[in-house]
Amino acid sequence: MKAVDSNTPALAVKDLSVVLDGYPILENISFTIPQGSTAAIIGPNGAGKSVLVKSILRLIPKAKGEVEILGINHRNYRKAAALVSYIPQYLDFDREFPLTVEGLFALKSARPLGMTEVERERMHTLLRMVGMKEHLHKKLSALSGGQLQRTLIAYSLMDHPKILFMDEPSAGIDVQGQETIYSLLERIQKEEHLTMVLVSHELDIVMQYADQVLCLNKELLCAGIPKKVLTNEILERMYGTPVGHVAHGHAKH
């Protein structure tokens, strides 16, 4: 695939609107995310955060607007798909589905059965990176929420994506686990030179890890560096109620 100019935004969204069942969910959303950064999409429940990501990835239709993923219009999503990975909030699979961690990774291989040696090596490297190497032969259904999330992170990196979209990376994980997941993501972002787009509702986490925040509540209320744009006024507009802030002194610089 042709190398992408480093000045091309990882994501460019212009006037994106989404209507579901006749109800406007997102209205005229525009923003850009530069390559190599971590962007967090925040907002209250029902603000349209997941819808925004799903619409960018063409999982749900948009009413209007344009989206470019590393310069590729998402109308050609199959071309852009090679550059992105997506980790949904919950993996919607049956607990009786007998897929093991290794079997999951084999799905990414171009081989009809199994995987190549190079792919196997990559799988081992990634599983080691997320601390899941010893669970290779476990069924997905036997993993805890945190272990499944780590496995999915490793799986999502299997074919060297440029952008990683994660919907609530810490959903279903205890607080200590959340901290570890975000530290892990920060390390992976540096090692794999990724752009990360995270949906989150945890302001502390956003302040600590994100370079850029997008505040959403049907429309885009703010976009920029978290400690600059996340003012009490914006938070009140976003959540509809005063929100005890924010400045915990460990924001990413």
Add this chain to the structure above:
Amino acid sequence: MLEILTFPFFQRAFIVGIILGALMAILGVLVVLRKMSFFSDAIGHSALAGIAIALLVNVNPFWGALAFALLVAFGISGVRSISKLSLDTLLGVFFSASVSLAVILVTFTPGYQADLISFLFGNILTVTSSDIATSIVIAAVVLGVFLWAGKAFVAISLDPALAKAEGIPVKQYELLFLLLLAAAIALAIKFVGVVLVTALLIIPAATAQNISRSLSQMFGFSVIISIISVSAGMLTSAALSTPSGPTIILSSTVLFVLSIFVKLAHAPR
């Protein structure tokens, strides 16, 4: 009883039984994992209308069964995408309409009721040499396509949204899977009949799921269990002079029951 093994009609039936058993066992794994048992049953029964039309216009019933099974499979998918009705409601509508149509068409085809009955329960011992050739060709095509698209089918079965985000054209693969399923069902109907075709698809895969630790094991066990069921069923049917299709299905049911005990024995206490 061993003498029957030397009869050409039995040998032909055995070859086709093994081919069909393996084919249905592989497709059955995804049918079970995707909870499509009733869907498969519905398109199997719908094929009866296609067979009735084929008998009426004097065409090979396989093509009638295949065409109608596909028509109903695509019809259900199409109506589901534009209506808010649940899948089981739509299956109920298409299922009953197709069987009713088959019964009405039969009344326009005097003298063919016996043929239609044979398609209800099948008869694997009526296999001809050309049936073997047809089975080999169709099974090879279905398995070839399955090998090529199998990983995409599994990814879609695991989580369709994730598969779509990875760039897999989910709708096209769904249609392809329905095509393969309809072809396998249409092929199997002649031998085990409309009533039992779903059992051949479901029981070996469900048995395998009870004892498998991974998906590749489930595919392997499903094929082995199906081949054992077909072999045991055919030999038992020859020894006891019972109908072949139901005997094969009961053999696989015995293995299914045993697999439940195996699963219980290995369950964490």
